[in-house]
Amino acid sequence: MGPTLEDQQLDAVFTALGDRTRRDIVARLSRGEATVSELAEPYAMSMQAVSQHIRVLERSGLISQGRHRQTRPCRLEPAALEAALSWIAESRRTWSDRMDRLEARLAQLQEGETP
C-alpha cells in the first residue's frame, strides 16, 4: 500500500511548516496578501532564500502567488491548512477512542487480579 495523494499533500504541508521562517511567512499572510519583497523585508536573508521558502510553501498548497499583477502578491490557501487540521482531529479521535477501550480493558484486568 503506497502513500495516497492525501498523504503526500499532508507530508508537503507538514514539511513546509517544519521551518520557522516558513511558519512566520504563513502567519504574516494570515493577515492579508503580501509581495515577496514585503515578506523578505524583516529577514536578514537574500531575496533568493526567501523566494526558495515561498516556492516550498507554494508547492505544499499552503500559499499561492498571483499570476497577473506585476507584483505577484502571495496569499494563503486555507484548504491546505484545513487538511492538516482535520488530520490532527482524526488522530485525536482515533487515540481518544483507543484509550477509552484500553481504560476499560485495564479495569477488567485489575478486577480479575484483586478478588
Added chain:
Amino acid sequence: MNDDEFRYRRVLRAPRELVWRCLTEPAELAHFWGPAGMTTPLDGIVLELHEGGRFETRMLGEHGDHRMVATFTEVVPPERLAWVEPATGMHTTSTLDDLGDGTTAVVIRQRHVPEAMRRPEARAGFLTSLDKLEEYLAHLTPGDRS
C-alpha cells in the same frame, strides 16, 4: 521539545507495567486497538518487540479492512515505544510515565517524517521543530476565512 504535529495525553488508572503489557502484547492489543467500529483480530497482529522489529495490525470493519505496517524505532520497556509507518511516513511515539499513585500518564506524539528520512539510518538526529503546530493552526485558520 515541540517537534511533533500531534500530541495526546491521557492518565490511566493502572500501574505502568500493566499499561506497557497492554500496548505490547498482541492478545491485549486485540481488545482495544480498534479503531471504533473495527476489530483487530489476534491472527492479524505481528509484533516483534525490538528496535527494527515489525509492528503490523489488520483492522476489520464493515466497510473493508485497513492494514497498518510499521517498524519499531524505539523499544524501552516500560516507558517508551515508537514506530514509523513507511508508507505514510507517520512516526508515532508513546511515552508511559509512572505518576507514583498507581496511575500512568500515556502521551502519544505523532509526526510526518519526510520520505528521505524514513530509512532508519536517515532518521537519526532528525528534528522538524514544529512548534505547537496544533495551537498555531487552530489560531490561524479562522482569520483565513474572509
